[in-house]
Amino acid sequence: xxxxxxxxxxxxxxxxxxxxxxxxxxxxxxxxxxxxxxxxxxxxxxxxxxxxxxxxxxxxxxxxxxxxxxxxxxxxxxxxxxxxxxxxxxxxxxxxxxxxxxxxxxxxx
Numbered sequence: 452x453x454x455x456x457x458x459x460x461x462x463x464x465x466x467x468x469x470x471x472x473x474x475x476x477x478x479x480x481x482x483x484x485x486x487x488x489x490x491x492x493x494x495x496x497x498x499x500x501x502x503x504x505x506x507x508x509x510x511x512x513x514x515x516x517x518x519x520x521x522x523x524x525x526x527x528x529x530x531x532x533x534x535x536x537x538x539x540x541x542x543x544x545x546x547x548x549x550x551x552x553x554x555x556x557x558x559x560x
Contacts, residue, residue: 484553488549491546507532511527511530514541536560537560540556540559541556
């Protein structure tokens with residue numbers, strides 16, 4: 452009987468600690484920047500947004516991505532935000548003294 456009580460107490464403590472750790476998880480955002488050089492991104496293609504498949508789905512507009520040394524067009528699509536109240540930040544291609552860089556799109560709070 453005593454062993455069962457100790458096991459139950461240990462289980463309760465571990466569960467409480469795990470629940471507290473999950474409730475206090477911090478979501479860090481990483482910034483990835485790829486230096487491209489003098490190659491400017493192509494003009495965006497025409498994209499057609501269709502009806503949302505679900506109320507919380509967010510439309511991600513079509514955009515150029517830098518993949519394997521070249522720009523690749525990715526057509527628009529719906530995605531589900533990873534957290535409530537998240538919004539999509541579109542990719543950007545800022546020009547600087549070294550040419551262009553690519554900042555991929557990402558979810559932000």
